[in-house]
Structures are given as structure tokens and as C-alpha cells.
Amino acid sequence: EAKNSGRNRWSFFEPQMNRALQVKRMVEDDLRNAIEQDKLTLHYQPQVSIDGSTIIGVEALVRWPHPEHGMIPPSEFIAIAEERGLIVPLSEWVLRRACQEARRWKGVRLAVNVSPIQFRHKDFVANVIRIIGETDFDPGQLELELTEGVLIEDADAAETAMMDIRAHGVGLALDDFGTGYSSLIYLRRFAFDKIKIDRSFLEYMEETGESAILVHSMAHLGRALGLRVCAEGVETAEQHRFLQAIGCHELQGFLFSRAVPAEEIDRLLAVNNPFAEVLAA
Ligand code: C2E
Ligand code: MG
Ligand code: MG
Ligand code: MG
Numbered sequence: 001e002a003k004n005s006g007r008n009r010w011s012f013f014e015p016q017m018n019r020a021l022q023v024k025r026m027v028e029d030d031l032r033n034a035i036e037q038d039k040l041t042l043h044y045q046p047q048v049s050i051d052g053s054t055i056i057g058v059e060a061l062v063r064w065p066h067p068e069h070g071m072i073p074p075s076e077f078i079a080i081a082e083e084r085g086l087i088v089p090l091s092e093w094v095l096r097r098a099c100q101e102a103r104r105w106k107g108v109r110l111a112v113n114v115s116p117i118q119f120r121h122k123d124f125v126a127n128v129i130r131i132i133g134e135t136d137f138d139p140g141q142l143e144l145e146l147t148e149g150v151l152i153e154d155a156d157a158a159e160t161a162m163m164d165i166r167a168h169g170v171g172l173a174l175d176d177f178g179t180g181y182s183s184l185i186y187l188r189r190f191a192f193d194k195i196k197i198d199r200s201f202l203e204y205m206e207e208t209g210e211s212a213i214l215v216h217s218m219a220h221l222g223r224a225l226g227l228r229v230c231a232e233g234v235e236t237a238e239q240h241r242f243l244q245a246i247g248c249h250e251l252q253g254f255l256f257s258r259a260v261p262a263e264e265i266d267r268l269l270a271v272n273n274p275f276a277e278v279l280a281a
Pocket of ligand 2 (some may be wrong): 145175
């Protein structure tokens, strides 16, 4: 009867819920230890001039080399960090490490991703400025990548924080542009230096397709507003040619390089025209 089936339902679901919770707690403990014990690592993906000749920046992308589970991508732990109150220590670790490592790449801009939760923290700007100071990093060489999620909840606070950041000389890019729902208003209101066209638009792009029209419009809009336009997820020579023809400024994607360890960036920066082979193909 009802009472019985109720009990059965409980005894069926309870162990599962416990297991999910246990897994989460395990990951949380693991991640906390990894942050505290310096066990995360950063890879860097080149941001390339539109002709493909020069690395003008690198984006720091966090990785978690796990002893049992291999290299864990950020998509699998950033959300947990946000949920479990670890995103601020994680982000500070990322920024500090990135500034320390990127200092030697003179004249190369460093892009670092910012989580909305981190951005809303009352000490966000102060923490960024403190870490730049501690690592003796040139603020003019740093660019923070924000997503629209940053702007949605408290637009006034976001505006203030952004002005403050910019007053210190740090650049601001709007990441994953085109995937939110009020991008255009945000572009007018907030002081971005750059938009990064989300890679989902490039994924199935043919030069005559709908995505191509959208990419073209976004690039045009960005340029008309005086912003730098970066396309992410560039994988083919055709995409490169198209993006060049429509007036994008910067490219990022597997066509040139995946995110690689710092030593590999050293190697790429040491050669002239590091992607010559790619461009000739
Ligand atoms: P994102 O900031 O939009 O970074 C670009 C992602 O696209 C990276 O994935 C990069 O490896 C990938 N990508 C770049 N070019 C290509 C391409 O040509 N083809 C394909 N298929 N993918 C490409 P990744 O490193 O897995 O990072 C995923 C997301 O995780 C990032 O998206 C960013 O939102 C977040 N993330 C990464 N590192 C951090 C961090 O330190 N802090 C925060 N808050 N978020 C981070
Ligand atoms: Mg990014
Ligand atoms: Mg992006
Ligand atoms: Mg993206």
C-alpha cells in the first residue's frame, strides 16, 4: 500500500543521493587540496594577429592533473568550485600563477578568465590589483575575460567594478560573445575593450551559411563600436580566410595551437612566424 511504497521509494533513492553527495564531497576535498598544495596547472592558448604571423596574447586556461583521473578540464571542476565556495581561492591561484609565468613574455598580453561569482565578490578589484602588485606584473598587459553572467545580477556594481579595473590599466574582454541574450545593450553600457565571438558560431560555419552572417554582423558591430574583435575556435584555413575578409582583429583556435604548457609558449615565441607551416598548408 501507499505507506509501503513510500518506504520503498525512500530506500531506493536514499543510497543514490548519498553516493552523489559523497562523490561531490570527495571532489570538493580533492580540489581544495589541489588548490592549497599548488597542484593545479595552467596551459596557455596563443591569440594570434589576423594574418596569423604573430602571437599577440595568450589565454591562461586552468587544468587539474589528477593522480587517478588524468588531466581534468575546467568544464568539470569550475562549477564545483563555484558551488562549494572554492572559486575565489582557485581564481586567485590562477591569476597569481599566470602573472608569474607570463611576466617573461614581454609584449605579449595575458588573458585570464573571471567567474561571475568571483567578479561579484566585494574585494574582487582589490584582490586583482594586489596580485598584480605582488607579482610585479604590468597591468597594461593583463586582460580579464568576463561573460555576460557577470553583468546580469547587479549591473550598477558591475559597472563600478569595471571602471575601477580599467582605471588601473587592465583590459576587459567580453567572452563567449553572442551566446547571452542582451549582448547589444551590454556593449553600449559597459566599458569593454574587446569581444570574443563564441566558437559555437564558427563550429559549422560555411561562408554562405547563417552562422557566417552572424559572425560577419558581430565583427562589424564590434568594429563599429571601436572594440577589438577576436574569433575563438578557429580550426580551418577557410574560417581563417573568412575572418580575415570580414575584418576580425585576432584569432584563437586549434588551427594555430591548442592550450599548451608555458614552456611550449616559450618555444613558439622564440621563432619568427611560428605558424608559417599552418598558413602555407
Ligand atoms: P573559454 O574562456 O571560452 O576558453 C576557450 C575554450 O575553448 C578552451 O577550453 C579552449 O581550449 C577551447 N578552444 C579554443 N580553441 C578551440 C578550437 O579551435 N576548437 C575547440 N573545439 N575548442 C577550442 P577549456 O580550456 O576546456 O576551457 C573551457 C572554459 O572553462 C573556458 O572557456 C572558461 O570559461 C573556463 N575556464 C578555463 N580556465 C578558467 C579559469 O582559470 N577560471 C575560470 N573562471 N574559468 C576558466
Ligand atoms: Mg576565455
Ligand atoms: Mg571564450
Ligand atoms: Mg567559449
